[in-house]
Amino acid sequence: MEKQVILNSKxxxxxINRLCYQLIETHNDFxxxxxxxxxxxxxxxxxxxxTRLETILGKEVVCGKLDITFFxxxxxxRETPLIPSTTNIDFxxxxxxxxxxDDVLFTGRTIRSGLDALLAYGRPExxxxxxxxxxxxxxxxxxxxxxxxxxxxxxxxxRVSVEWKEIEGEDKVILxxxxxxx
Amino acid sequence: MDSLSVDHLTGIKHLTENDIELIFKxxxxxxxxxxxSIKKVPSLRDITIANLFFENSTRTRLSFELAEKRxxxxxxxxxxxSSSVKKGETLIDTVNNILSMKVDMVVxxxxxxxxxxxxxxxxxxxxxxxxxxxxxxxxxxLLDAYSIREKLGSVAGKKVVIVGDILHSRxxxxxxxxxxxxxxxxxxxxxxxxxPKYIHELxxxxxxxxxxxxxxxxxxxxxxxxxERQDIKYFPSLREYSMQYGLxxxxxxxxxxxxxxxxxxxxxxxxxxTSDVADSDQAIILDQVENGVAVRMAVIYLLASKIKRx
Numbered sequence: 001m002e003k004q005v006i007l008n009s010k011x012x013x014x015x016i017n018r019l020c021y022q023l024i025e026t027h028n029d030f031x032x033x034x035x036x037x038x039x040x041x042x043x044x045x046x047x048x049x050x051t052r053l054e055t056i057l058g059k060e061v062v063c064g065k066l067d068i069t070f071f072x073x074x075x076x077x078r079e080t081p082l083i084p085s086t087t088n089i090d091f092x093x094x095x096x097x098x099x100x101x102d103d104v105l106f107t108g109r110t111i112r113s114g115l116d117a118l119l120a121y122g123r124p125e126x127x128x129x130x131x132x133x134x135x136x137x138x139x140x141x142x143x144x145x146x147x148x149x150x151x152x153x154x155x156x157x158x159r160v161s162v163e164w165k166e167i168e169g170e171d172k173v174i175l176x177x178x179x180x181x182x
Numbered sequence: 183m184d185s186l187s188v189d190h191l192t193g194i195k196h197l198t199e200n201d202i203e204l205i206f207k208x209x210x211x212x213x214x215x216x217x218x219s220i221k222k223v224p225s226l227r228d229i230t231i232a233n234l235f236f237e238n239s240t241r242t243r244l245s246f247e248l249a250e251k252r253x254x255x256x257x258x259x260x261x262x263x264s265s266s267v268k269k270g271e272t273l274i275d276t277v278n279n280i281l282s283m284k285v286d287m288v289v290x291x292x293x294x295x296x297x298x299x300x301x302x303x304x305x306x307x308x309x310x311x312x313x314x315x316x317x318x319x320x321x322x323x324l325l326d327a328y329s330i331r332e333k334l335g336s337v338a339g340k341k342v343v344i345v346g347d348i349l350h351s352r353x354x355x356x357x358x359x360x361x362x363x364x365x366x367x368x369x370x371x372x373x374x375x376x377x378p379k380y381i382h383e384l385x386x387x388x389x390x391x392x393x394x395x396x397x398x399x400x401x402x403x404x405x406x407x408x409x410e411r412q413d414i415k416y417f418p419s420l421r422e423y424s425m426q427y428g429l430x431x432x433x434x435x436x437x438x439x440x441x442x443x444x445x446x447x448x449x450x451x452x453x454x455x456t457s458d459v460a461d462s463d464q465a466i467i468l469d470q471v472e473n474g475v476a477v478r479m480a481v482i483y484l485l486a487s488k489i490k491r492x
Binding site: 067069070071075076080082083084085086087116119120121122 | 184185204207208210211214215218219220222223224225226228253483486487489490
């Protein structure tokens with residue numbers, strides 16, 4: 001397996017910063033906007049963006065975590081059962097602007113489940129999608145992100161992994177390519 | 183520990199501690215789901231479940247049906263009173279007939295101990311035991327332990343006394359297995375005639391004095407006297423039973439600490455428990471019912487995930 005760092009910690013921080021300012025451009029003071037991270041790894045993106053946004057804006061931004069396990073379309077098609085994480089949305093999203101967040105956008109199926117799961121909390125005015133990494137050209141569904149940290153062109157056999165300072169010790173994004181022996 | 187070690191839920195006896203923890207962890211998520219304004223998730227869209235009740239039930243049956251519907255499964259109901267069982271059909275024939283209509287899972291309550299295990303070995307469907315005679319009632323024990331965990335933080339190290347008709351109670355046996363697997367200490371309390379002779383071999387303490395038992399415990403699970411299963415008299419009168427083993431507010435208030443009072447229902451108010459105890463803030467009887475739906479959703483979800491698509 002060949003490893004290639006496609007986003008190092010310096011660029012990682014710059015990217016988060018840029019995403020925050022892009023969000024502020026659209027949502028101003030976030031008075032009618034909520035941020036929702038998709039469990040499990042989208043929550044890391046959410047935490048980082050939330051901290052940075054609150055520093056820039058000097059006010060609290062409403063955030064929630066959404067688990068999409070029960071809404072996935074691959075239940076009983078996998079070898080191991082899907083074990084849920086916690087959902088923590090203690091506000092109503094009726095008529096709110098929602099920004100969904102995930103770490104890697106690939107087939108779009110997670111986001112599809114996320115949109116379904118979201119409906120249980122009301123009818124949002126608008127839903128946008130923020131993804132730290134966009135593996136473009138590999139979509140199974142017609143879903144695109146509104147805010148993208150970095151676009152990467154990948155093969156299906158490759159794997160993209162986002163690592164976090166809080167968990168793995170360093171902020172970086174790695175592309176894993178399987179060895180090709182002829 | 184991401185998958186249950188069993189393919190059917192016939193009894194707590196066959197579960198591991200990890201299985202129980204996995205069910206509880208999954209139930210936490212479902213409890214969140216059933217408190218949303220839209221209480222339904224689409225996980226089991228392509229699963230059909232038959233509820234076969236060869237014995238009366240209100241709570242368990244409703245609870246299972248709600249759990250199944252909130253997982254979006256298709257549900258068919260069957261009760262023995264209005265069925266061909268009365269015309270002489272065997273259990274396996276009845277179930278195989280239902281399964282030919284493409285049913286994936288069977289929830290069964292039956293008056294004969296071992297009926298669920300018997301069925302699980304002979305039919306091609308997942309089987310959940312919803313009570314088999316005086317043997318086991320696994321989902322009740324799971325929801326009882328889940329309610330203790332919710333109220334007291336954990337089950338391990340807690341002292342639980344089960345009071346009443348232990349001899350005829352499937353709830354008692356399942357509770358003993360479940361609580362012991364989770365590390366709780368269990369005591370049974372009741373008149374000598376209603377305590378099985380060899381129960382101490384399960385590692386439980388036996389006490390015949392209610393006050394002593396209550397002073398020892400953190401949680402008291404009060405069982406109903408199952409008059410429908412008693413073909414002979416086990417005690418002189420209900421009134422005498424009630425005076426000796428009925429839980430009243432006076433007894434509760436005299437205890438050195440506040441204990442948690444549970445009851446699997448249906449309650450016979452004034453017999454095993456008085457109204458003011460059943461309605462007091464120490465009783466978690468209605469929490470048990472709410473948790474029942476979440477725990478059953480978890481069990482059905484985890485077993486259904488083992489049904490492979492064709």
